[in-house]
Amino acid sequence: MATARLPELMGQRYTGLALSCLTCLDPGDTNLFGREQDLQDEDGIIVGVQFIEKILLQIEEIHV
Numbered sequence: 001m002a003t004a005r006l007p008e009l010m011g012q013r014y015t016g017l018a019l020s021c022l023t024c025l026d027p028g029d030t031n032l033f034g035r036e037q038d039l040q041d042e043d044g045i046i047v048g049v050q051f052i053e054k055i056l057l058q059i060e061e062i063h064v
Contacts, residue, residue, distance in 0.1 A: 002019055002022065014062060
């Protein structure tokens with residue numbers, strides 16, 4: 001649903017970020033965050049930093 005309706009409503013850039021959020025912990029190298037083993041740490045800080053760098057900072061750049 002996100003790939004079908006979201007682009008026409010919100011644009012390609014926002015859609016890409018939304019899909020990255022939905023798939024950020026999926027196995028494989030296709031997600032925006034990289035390999036699963038690179039995201040694992042005991043306290044979850046690496047995932048949080050990746051989210052800020054890869055998602056939040058880009059969302060702040062989107063203007064209507």
